[in-house]
Amino acid sequence: MRADPAEYKLVSPGNLQGVLSLLASEPAQWLPIAGGTDVMVLYSAGKLPIRKLVDLWNIPELRQIEVLPDRIHIGAACTFTTLRGHEIISREFPLLATAGSWTGGIANQNRGTLGGNIANASPAADSLPSLLVYGAELTLISMRGERRVPYGTFHTGYKKTELAADELIQDISLPRKFSGYISHARKVGARNAQAISKVCLAALGQIASGTIRDVRLALGSVAPVPLRLEETEQLLVGRRIDSSLIDAARKSVVDRIRPIDDIRSTARYRSAVAGNLVAEFLEKLAMEGTKA
Amino acid sequence: MNPSPEKGAKCEVSFFVNGKETNLHAHPMERLLDVLRNELGLTGAKEGCGEGECGSCSVLLDGMLVNSCLVPIAQTNGASVVTIEGLSTHDLMSPLQHAFLECGGAQCGICTPGMILATVHLLEKKPEPVLSDIREGLAGNLCRCTGYMQIFEAVAKAAQRRVAK
Numbered sequence: 001m002r003a004d005p006a007e008y009k010l011v012s013p014g015n016l017q018g019v020l021s022l023l024a025s026e027p028a029q030w031l032p033i034a035g036g037t038d039v040m041v042l043y044s045a046g047k048l049p050i051r052k053l054v055d056l057w058n059i060p061e062l063r064q065i066e067v068l069p070d071r072i073h074i075g076a077a078c079t080f081t082t083l084r085g086h087e088i089i090s091r092e093f094p095l096l097a098t099a100g101s102w103t104g105g106i107a108n109q110n111r112g113t114l115g116g117n118i119a120n121a122s123p124a125a126d127s128l129p130s131l132l133v134y135g136a137e138l139t140l141i142s143m144r145g146e147r148r149v150p151y152g153t154f155h156t157g158y159k160k161t162e163l164a165a166d167e168l169i170q171d172i173s174l175p176r177k178f179s180g181y182i183s184h185a186r187k188v189g190a191r192n193a194q195a196i197s198k199v200c201l202a203a204l205g206q207i208a209s210g211t212i213r214d215v216r217l218a219l220g221s222v223a224p225v226p227l228r229l230e231e232t233e234q235l236l237v238g239r240r241i242d243s244s245l246i247d248a249a250r251k252s253v254v255d256r257i258r259p260i261d262d263i264r265s266t267a268r269y270r271s272a273v274a275g276n277l278v279a280e281f282l283e284k285l286a287m288e289g290t291k292a
Numbered sequence: 293m294n295p296s297p298e299k300g301a302k303c304e305v306s307f308f309v310n311g312k313e314t315n316l317h318a319h320p321m322e323r324l325l326d327v328l329r330n331e332l333g334l335t336g337a338k339e340g341c342g343e344g345e346c347g348s349c350s351v352l353l354d355g356m357l358v359n360s361c362l363v364p365i366a367q368t369n370g371a372s373v374v375t376i377e378g379l380s381t382h383d384l385m386s387p388l389q390h391a392f393l394e395c396g397g398a399q400c401g402i403c404t405p406g407m408i409l410a411t412v413h414l415l416e417k418k419p420e421p422v423l424s425d426i427r428e429g430l431a432g433n434l435c436r437c438t439g440y441m442q443i444f445e446a447v448a449k450a451a452q453r454r455v456a457k
Contacts, residue, residue: 003321009300010320010366033364040362041343043321051300053321057367081356105432106410108344110356111363193431194345
């Protein structure tokens with residue numbers, strides 16, 4: 001059943017303070033909306049139980065990108081188009097820029113926001129594994145004050161997050177220390193644009209005198225949350241890449257992930273592909289290592 | 293669940309539609325698509341999927357390509373909206389519309405307004421697109437008739453003519 005617009009409210013305070021005071025006044029009664037690429041889909045389908053929405057689209061504080069010497073702060077309402085077009089992000093955080101280019105099509109990238117992608121908390125979202133490997137930190141803000149949360153602990157279960165009912169994601173910050181890394185992003189889906197991933201990988205690695213100095217791996221669509229593969233990383237660090245190491249990595253990935261059968265794929269397929277994607281990255285890392 | 297949800301009040305929306313200043317009252321969560329079609333009689337934007345997958349409701353909002361089915365009308369206050377109706381002048385097709393016609397890029401016509409607006413947006417950003425740019429620029433617009441090749445050809449032809457001018 002279609003939603004009846006007369007039953008919904010949408011308020012545009014136009015500044016962050018106004019949004020936070022609404023969220024604080026009636027916690028859990030207000031739903032923030034930015035570009036609407038997730039919220040409007042539920043609304044149109046008549047599946048949006050919350051009837052009061054507060055507009056983040058025109059809040060300047062949430063649209064800024066601040067580049068500091070050691071970190072970059074990305075306002076939560078920056079769109080994927082903004083991220084893709086940003087010079088420092090494309091150069092130093094290519095996994096995020098690439099994931100942005102896979103998110104929906106151009107029209108959805110013009111409206112969809114990074115903060116929205118995080119808050120929507122889909123384990124299949126293309127941008128989220130890249131935030132895990134870049135060691136992102138979130139600033140959460142409410143009338144009670146602000147707090148910083150490592151992104152790695154933000155998702156607590158399927159569509160469950162650390163975000164309190166009166167809180168908003170204000171910015172996503174990334175340390176600027178990965179520009180020397182070899183990066184690798186892969187999406188396996190019906191197509192890159194529009195289609196939701198069956199499995200996606202974000203990976204970073206550094207290789208020195210033939211051995212892996214550092215490696216960071218994260219997968220989407222293989223567990224209730226976007227998943228960092230710490231065990232696999234630990235297995236790899238300090239090792240020389242050969243076929244037995246790749247086999248061990250593949251096994252550790254398959255042991256760690258918890259994929260499911262759904263409309264897009266099967267658990268079995270996802271396990272095989274997840275292992276293959278990590279193996280593919282390690283082969284690339286080994287090749288780059290011999291070049292350097 | 294609240295059994296009798298509070299009925300929201302209408303809000304005033306003042307925006308530019310195809311260059312014309314337009315004022316209306318609407319419930320803030322009404323979709324831009326419905327306002328264009330039902331209030332303003334601009335039926336060029338079509339509802340395909342209603343969930344941002346197909347692109348047939350594409351319009352330009354402050355120069356950015358958007359799916360008008362996903363835009364609440366309250367967010368367009370003060371903005372400029374361009375629909376397919378805004379591209380022709382005095383019933384004369386734009387060169388881009390002409391290229392679609394020539395190349396067979398329009399068949400049943402449902403996707404065509406969205407395809408053309410996505411192309412306008414693409415050519416603004418990339419005046420000389422290669423095929424991969426065209427494919428990416430139009431990736432959010434689905435067509436069930438043409439098989440896309442005629443559409444890509446139309447875009448390439450329009451781009452060449454535009455640059456040659």
